[in-house]
């Protein structure tokens with residue numbers, strides 16, 4: 001009987017980095033699609049920092065993955081069997097399909113057909129997929145950048161950050177990245193075209209920010225939080241915008257993370273600080289797909305993936321690379 005290898009949540013993790021005993025590999029029977037459904041053979045699973053939060057049973061923006069359930073993930077693959085008129089065998093698609101070899105899902109609008117002639121399949125869960133949509137809506141809708149302004153983005157060489165800085169450049173802004181180590185910083189400036197990149201691991205972030213942002217900071221796209229956010233807030237210009245997209249420095253924290261010690265700048269500079277979740281723009285995802293695709297085709301948007309080949313059994317160890325900066329670009333697991 002054909003089977004489907006799945007990564008399921010075996011137990012709730014405590015605080016700290018995820019360990020492999022929180023998950024189990026399960027061989028389930030391969031289901032046939034019912035009327036209106038499709039079966040997708042998954043080729044790439046997107047590994048996202050948010051996965052750390054999705055397994056915690058705490059109040060969040062979506063319910064936690066249940067014990068015994070397939071781990072939630074954006075994935076991309078090909079339709080293998082279809083009982084939906086809009087999808088045919090061989091279509092390349094991406095959606096929330098889980099960490100597994102096959103997914104049987106409703107052929108709804110949440111399943112997006114992608115064009116692999118325009119970009120490789122794995123890119124459609126990276127810069128052209130959810131991380132790209134996050135950068136697009138987060139920067140343009142929350143950050144509201146205007147020509148000539150300075151945009152600072154942390155985790156700048158990664159999936160979301162790399163797209164944020166490039167959109168900032170497209171919009172005529174000064175783009176300043178923050179990333180870990182000289183290689184990532186060189187990539188951010190020399191390949192992605194940011195105006196400057198600060199290596200936070202080299203220390204003295206405040207002085208480096210002052211050098212890189214001589215006119216202050218108008219938009220901060222925050223992916224990291226902690227000390228980096230602390231150093232940014234006092235350099236924000238009056239009526240600046242802070243888009244809180246992620247706080248990855250705290251995802252594996254064993255104690256509650258303190259708020260910014262420079263919180264006072266929000267008052268004195270009358271900052272707008274707004275959290276964002278990409279699904280807030282769910283009805284407009286196709287707009288982001290089209291615009292990002294156009295910029296990518298016009299070579300205005302460079303994207304890289306870090307594809308790991310360890311397979312589903314390497315899910316946890318590969319995911320954990322994100323929290324130590326072990327990835328170079330969008331982290332993807334090949335199935």
Ligand SMILES: NC(=O)c1ccc[n+]([C@@H]2O[C@H](COP(=O)([O-])OP(=O)(O)OC[C@H]3O[C@@H](n4cnc5c(N)ncnc54)[C@H](OP(=O)(O)O)[C@@H]3O)[C@@H](O)[C@H]2O)c1
Nearest residue numbers: 049155158159160179180223246247248249276277278325
């Ligand atoms: N709100 C939303 O809807 C949404 C959607 C997607 C992603 N996000 C958030 O966006 C952020 C970036 O996600 P991504 O998928 O683009 O990941 P990514 O940037 O490709 O990878 C994560 C990067 O975070 C950096 N990092 C990890 N721990 C750090 C620490 N303690 N201090 C400083 N930097 C650290 C590392 O880069 P360095 O080597 O440069 O340190 C690492 O490579 C995450 O916070 C994520 O949760 C939010």
